[in-house]
Amino acid sequence: MSLLPSLLPWAVAAWLLGVGLYGIVTSRNFVHLIGCLSVVQSSTYVLLLSVGFRTGGIAPIFYTHPPGTPAVDPMVHALVLTDVVVGATVTALLLALILQLHKRRGTVDPEALRPMQP
Amino acid sequence: MSVLLSALFLLTAVSGTGVALSRTPRQQVLAMAVNGMVLALLFMALQAPDVAFAEVAVGTVALPLLFLVVLASTKMDRSPRGGDP
Amino acid sequence: MPRGMTPRARLVLFALAGLCVLPGVMHVALHMPQFGAHPLPYGDAINAAAPGERHLTNMVSAVNFDYRGFNTLGEEFMLLCAVTGVTVLLRGQRGEGRSAEPGVTPGRPIPPRSDGVVLICHLGGPVILLFGLYVALHAMTTPGGGFQGGVIIASGALLLFLGDGYDGWHRMIRSEAMDACEGAGAALYAACGFASVLLDLPFLQDFLPLGALGDLFSGGLMLIENAGVTLAVGGGFAVVFGKFLEETRIIPEAYKP
Numbered sequence: 001m002s003l004l005p006s007l008l009p010w011a012v013a014a015w016l017l018g019v020g021l022y023g024i025v026t027s028r029n030f031v032h033l034i035g036c037l038s039v040v041q042s043s044t045y046v047l048l049l050s051v052g053f054r055t056g057g058i059a060p061i062f063y064t065h066p067p068g069t070p071a072v073d074p075m076v077h078a079l080v081l082t083d084v085v086v087g088a089t090v091t092a093l094l095l096a097l098i099l100q101l102h103k104r105r106g107t108v109d110p111e112a113l114r115p116m117q118p
Numbered sequence: 119m120s121v122l123l124s125a126l127f128l129l130t131a132v133s134g135t136g137v138a139l140s141r142t143p144r145q146q147v148l149a150m151a152v153n154g155m156v157l158a159l160l161f162m163a164l165q166a167p168d169v170a171f172a173e174v175a176v177g178t179v180a181l182p183l184l185f186l187v188v189l190a191s192t193k194m195d196r197s198p199r200g201g202d203p
Numbered sequence: 204m205p206r207g208m209t210p211r212a213r214l215v216l217f218a219l220a221g222l223c224v225l226p227g228v229m230h231v232a233l234h235m236p237q238f239g240a241h242p243l244p245y246g247d248a249i250n251a252a253a254p255g256e257r258h259l260t261n262m263v264s265a266v267n268f269d270y271r272g273f274n275t276l277g278e279e280f281m282l283l284c285a286v287t288g289v290t291v292l293l294r295g296q297r298g299e300g301r302s303a304e305p306g307v308t309p310g311r312p313i314p315p316r317s318d319g320v321v322l323i324c325h326l327g328g329p330v331i332l333l334f335g336l337y338v339a340l341h342a343m344t345t346p347g348g349g350f351q352g353g354v355i356i357a358s359g360a361l362l363l364f365l366g367d368g369y370d371g372w373h374r375m376i377r378s379e380a381m382d383a384c385e386g387a388g389a390a391l392y393a394a395c396g397f398a399s400v401l402l403d404l405p406f407l408q409d410f411l412p413l414g415a416l417g418d419l420f421s422g423g424l425m426l427i428e429n430a431g432v433t434l435a436v437g438g439g440f441a442v443v444f445g446k447f448l449e450e451t452r453i454i455p456e457a458y459k460p
Contacts, residue, residue, distance in 0.1 A: 010235050039138050054240070063261075067254035073243040074250065087176075088354075099188060168261075
């Protein structure tokens with residue numbers, strides 16, 4: 001196996017993290033910013049599932065295959081599975097904050113917000 | 119690493135880049151749904167069917183809907199229509 | 204008043220930070236274990252032990268509900284906290300707006316719903332609900348479980364909104380019932396743990412008969428925990444969807460922010 005394909009998963013995870021952070025830094029709209037945050041989040045999914053992968057392994061379900069068949073790591077699947085679902089509700093919480101912000105300040109542009117005056 | 123996995127990893131990188139670099143939030147919502155679908159395919163290829171189920175439902179239905187509602191809500195006029203003709 | 208950073212300065216700072224982090228990232232990426240060919244001691248231990256010890260064939264559920272069940276309790280309460288946060292932030296029109304008019308976007312008329320959309324939603328909604336239940340029920344045997352099933356059930360319920368509009372959604376999905384589902388699910392999961400403690404066992408230790416390997420209702424206590432997660436996730440997402448959909452309605456006159 002050449003060096004390049006075996007580097008690919010880690011490179012993709014790092015790239016998603018970097019490009020998501022770039023989107024967050026340059027964003028002019030809080031809704032857009034949270035979308036970029038979800039890209040950052042997906043980089044951890046790619047990293048974790050790649051760490052738990054085994055070439056030729058089956059999914060960790062022993063319903064049709066007998067127990068003992070080489071399988072991939074179920075531990076990271078459980079981690080990612082709960083985070084996908086719980087992360088969605090946390091994103092909903094962030095979006096609710098933005099709805100409140102829009103009601104009170106009338107804007108969703110991070111640049112337009114200034115520290116509150118006493 | 120198989121060709122399928124390599125292709126899916128590259129596709130994930132491209133669709134994630136699309137979400138981060140999309141110009142307007144409305145384009146981003148579409149890019150996000152595509153990204154959710156591509157991630158689910160990648161998880162399926164990485165032998166994680168459980169995660170793929172969750173990602174399909176969350177990434178292509180739940181999150182795009184919430185974003186669309188927020189975009190609609192911040193654009194629309196929600197004052198009572200009492201005085202209007 | 205302190206001025207914020209200009210976008211250009213922020214971008215320069217980000218580029219500098221990226222340049223500083225890049226060598227570390229390169230180093231880590233080059234020294235990561237070989238993709239797909241390194242040992243997985245924890246996963247292999249679970250794959251070897253769980254079918255015999257816990258009588259189930261889905262290892263992910265074994266980790267979620269038994270071997271690391273305590274983590275899942277934490278996730279469950281994170282979900283509860285996030286949903287509560289959404290409800291608190293978007294409150295204000297409680298009891299109002301059951302059949303409230305939609306808000307208007309200037310220059311954009313609201314088209315009537317087409318018959319085709321209604322038909323597809325009425326046909327597809329029950330099928331997706333059924334599929335969600337199927338996925339949630341098969342937690343112990345095939346890919347599935349409360350987390351995935353709950354989300355699929357909630358997205359099937361969304362088709363009610365698409366097909367019957369806001370009124371139909373509110374007639375069929377009572378927000379009080381969904382609140383109760385959400386709370387009861389989380390409570391059910393915690394109660395499973397305390398039931399073990401009352402029986403003088405460690406927290407969340409399985410004490411029910413485990414059943415036969417590969418049977419739909421194998422796994423003992425994990426079945427009840429799975430039901431709790433399904434209720435909490437399905438109810439939680441339905442509450443969040445309901446709260447967000449309320450945000451596209453006209454604000455009642457009496458409401459002051």
